[in-house]
Structure formats: structure tokens, C-alpha cells
Amino acid sequence: MKFGGILGFDTGIMLAPMGVDIAGPELVAVNNYEVTVKAINDTRKLTNKPFGAGILLEFEQTNTIRAIFDQKLACLQVFWGDFPKEMVDEAHKYGVKVIHQVGSVKAAERAIAAGVDCIVAQGSEAGGHVAGTVSLTALVPRIVDAVGNRKIAVVAAGSIADPRGYVVALALGAQSVAVGTRFIATKEAYAHDYYKQQLLHYNEEQTDRTDLYERFNWKADVRCIRTPFYERWKGAPDFVQNDNYQPIVGKSIFFEKEAVLQRFSGQVMNRTTTGNLEDMVLYAEQGVGLVNDIVPAAEVVRRFVDGAKAIIQGPSKNYLPKPKKDNDHSEVCEQGKGEKEVEKECVETIHCE
Template sequence: MTLRTPLCDVLGIEYPIVQAPIGSATCPALAAAVANAGGLGTLAVTWRDGADARSAIRETRELTDAPIGVNVVLDERAKSVATETHIDACLAEDIDVVSFSFGEAAPHVDRVHDAGAVVIETVGSAAEAREAAEAGVDVVVAQGWEAGGHIQSEVATMALVPRVADAVSVPVIAAGGIADGRGIAAALALGADGVWLGTRFLATREANVHDTYRERVAEIDETDTQYTDLFDKGWPGMAHRVVRNGTIERWEDADRPASGRRPGETDVVAEGEGGEQIERYDEALATPDVTGDIEAMALFTGQSAGLTDMTRPAGDIVAELATEASTRIEKLAERLDT
């Protein structure tokens, strides 16, 4: 069977598989590899300035002719570049898909549509999904709390996706805890039209992450992550899921003190390529140019890390996911027929 849903037609892709905008881990090589394999590759542009965003889109375009997307975080606490600057840059480069998260896409929908691009909004409840659809959003992402990185919901994917699917008539993408074909088949059974994978694409050769980070994602179990708001320097108050590490254990041993009284609050644990200092509890992502105590940093990872046990090329992963999901659906149909 062919793994195809209405989402594929909306996004212009072969398979209903989307590479999540995993912050600075996204890069042209990763987005293009996913796109060339038939999924939707996505660039996170929130932490880039306008010129860098345009440059990244151009570089990706040189690597693929397939549709690509960008993600813009709307929460002003997380960014130093105005949302309008990011939208200007992306639309100037004729981007195919613009996804918005951590805020309402409504003020930007008409402008993105006028430029000929598709609008996606990430939601954490059925109510948010209805509001997004009423605002004209083309697709909604239902992000469950199993997801890695920053999280918009405290509801698990299993409970959230059918609620969102019942609430709207636009295509729904399931996010959180999905890393293989079984997860894709399950998401489709819950009413989703596609899937949004972040953790699985962290453990790829193309992901812009430090080797130590990539290795940790591949070696940990589903019980080795933590939902917390501990790494709040740079995005205060926003919940996230990370690998449990020494920073978390040290904080727990100190009886979980509030920000400002945490152990090692001003410790510099690493440095970026330009010499910028990364303190303990920073939300900075461990990219290849970072040096220092990588394992002490926020290693954003979802519970699906337990299903992510090796590093593979991103294109191979897309093909494998599509085949696994199709096979799983066929086997389920056979079982139900007996």
C-alpha cells in the first residue's frame, strides 16, 4: 500500500512525515535530506536574524526542489528578532510552508496565504485547534507532552490527537513520542493525517548537533528524560523535556530550589564557537561548535529516544518510516480479517 493522506496534498509531499523544527539542530542538509526522501523538511528560524534565515532557505533550495517549511516561535520571551522580520525573510524566499508555535498564528495567516504558502499552527488542546482552524490555518499540529524540546501541552499524544481530530476539519499532524512505523500507524488510527518527528531526526548524520548529544539520544531509554522548566535561561517559564543529567540530579539533591538559588546557578559549563558563555540552566542547544561539559547542558529529547538506538542518514529514516508504517497497517488489516 502507499502511505498517503490528505496532508500530502496540502503540503505537496509524498509521505505524511514532517521533520520537526528542532531549534538550532535544524540545518539545510537535514531539511533537504528529508524533503528529497518525500517528507517535509523544516528549518527553525526563530534564533536566526533575517539575513541568516534567508541564507538558510537559499542553501536548502540549492539541495532540493521539493517543498520545505520554516518554523517561527511567537512567544516574545524566546526571541530577540521580531516575528515580522522572520516572516518577511521567509516570504521573500518563497517558502512553501510556515509553521507557528507557542502563540496564535491568526494575525499572520492572511499574509502568509497571500504569498502562496501553507500555514501550520502547533496546539496543545482541542480548544486551541478550533481557534486556529477558525482563523484559517491550513494544518494543525497536536503536540503531546511526550515530545522533546519545548512543549505546549500537558496532555499525552494518545489522548490529545483524537480530541483535536474531532475538533477540526483541517488535516491534523500528531507530535510527541513517535519514532517508528508503529507510531505512525497508531497516529493515523487516532485520526491524524501525518506525523511530526523531532527526536528521531536528532540522531541523524545531518542534524546540526554535537556528537555527544547525538550519542546520548541514541543510547538512553524512554525513562531517561524529564519534563521540567529547569533550563529557563533564555526562555523563562516554558516547560521542556530533556535528558536527565547531572545538572538535574544536583538540583534535585538540593531540594529543587527556585531560580536564583539553584546550585551552580552562574557556572559556565560550555562555550559556543564565538566564545559566548553557556551557563548551567541555559536553554542553549549543543551544536557541533560548542565546547565544554556537553552533558551538563539542556539536551532536549523526547520519550521516543527509547526507540532511537542508532544514527542513520535522514533520507533512509524517512523511507524506513514509510515502509514500516505501511507494513504495520497491512498486518493490522490482516489480523482484523481473521
């Protein structure tokens, strides 16, 4: 098995697109040239290495794509729609490689015909927006076979949260993995600390695929954590939407502007978010049960690379962090509160048994 980076990057670990400020549909759809350029320049202040950007094709993205081309990013990842050959060719003129995320073999075949540089095969186990209905282990080999001997890298995405998932992806024929949920639980992620902490308390049986969130803007399936709020509302009829008839559950600051969050908003809470956090969506993949701690992003990459090497070289039981216990809700929900008060709020928020 080939082990290492793709598309000129150092390792085979790709950060799954979660948008600027861990964006929801409204923010992703901003289609603003200046805002995109600012986000790119802010990233360049932190690294001199190449990086890319991800966009959702469901929305008008002309200005965003133009900014990405003009700034000559290393790559552009697209999802939830077609990116035809003429757009791929234009990207290549600017030196931008195109990564297309898909959830089916048919979508992969369209991406192959368009001449993309890389295909991300997203299994149905993935967190956030999920396009397909096929599991990762069934989808990846089929897409690998469809690519054949073309110079198109295949990346596996969905429920990959530790080195074992990385090695499985390599064995299925993928050259790399895209990781989302594991990177939310890192020091650098702009997610709210409450969100990060909640990821430590749930397992694969406590996620669900639903269209409950963001129906007013974009009726699309997502995989999220089955929080007590979600369990109360998961059977809501289609007319229940995140429209102006819903109460405001919180506020966040995006691009230096305050935004209100209606109930059933698909916007994930960032560090600025205030309000009823327990009523907000928590996207997570089925691999969330393997997320046991909050560490620097570099440590996540190191664990993946070193752990995968150890597995490939020979069986080892010493490369994984200590696993968490299912339904272990012992973490403090909020600082500065008495033990009994914290215990009571944890029970209400996390729905301890």
C-alpha cells in the same frame, strides 16, 4: 486509512522544528531578516524540493516572518502563541501554507478559526518545549473531531520514533506525524556527536518535564533526558537561572559568531560546541528508548514508510531495527582514550548503575 503525504509533500513524515543550529530561545529570537534569508538560501543549495520553517511566537518575529514570506517558502510552522486570521491570510497571499502546533483543543480551535492549513497536535510525551499536558492518544482524536470536515490536515507529534507510532497516529485520525528525537540521531543532524550518542543510552523512564533550563530568558516547560547533571539540579528553586551569575559551561558558534553558554542554558549543543558537555541540556521525547542507531535521515524516512505499510498490510516482526538494552552504556564516549579511561568517564557521565 489514508497513507501518504500532506500539503503537497511526498510522505507523511514531518521534521519537527528544532531551529537553525538546533536553536534555543536566544537563537530563535534573533528576528533577523538577512540571517533568515541566508538560512533559506543555504537550504536551497541542498534541495530543489519545497520546504518550510518553524518559529516560536513567544518572541518578536516580524523580520523573520517577513523574510519567510518574501522567500515564498512552502510553509510556515508556528508554535507557542496565537497566529491570527490576518496573519494567516497574509501568508496565503504569498503562497505560504500555515502549520500551527498546539498542545490543547482550545488552542486548536483558535487555529481553526484563523484558517490555518494544518494543525500539529503535540502530546505531552514530546521532547523539547512542551505546551500541553494531555497525552497524544487523548489529544489527537479530539482535535481531529474539532477539525471535522474542514480541509485542515492534522499531524501527530510526541514520542513517535518508529513505524508503529506512525500507524497509531493514522489510526487516531491524523494524516501525518512530526518527528524530532529520531531525526537528531541521524548523520545529517547538526547536533553534537555526544548528544547523538547519548540518545542511544536512555529510555522512556529517563526523561522528565522541567522548567530548569532557560528560566532567565523564557520560563517554559521542556522534556529532557535525566542526565546526572539534571538529577543534581532538578529541584533548584526558581531564582536559580541561566543568568550572568552562573558559570560558563561551554561555547558554540552560531551564524559564524561565538556564543558562551551559561549553566542551565537551554541551548542544545551543535557540532561546534565545546566545554562541559555533560552539564548541558539534552532534549528528548519519551520515545527515546526506540532510538537505537545513528543513520542517514533518508533511512529514517524509509523505515517509517516501509514499516507502516507492512503493519497496515499485515502483522510483521521484521521491519524494526534491533532494539537496544535498557541502560546499555557500552558505546565509547570519546575517541582516542584508553579503555579504562573511557569506561570511567562513561560511568561518570551516564551514571551507570
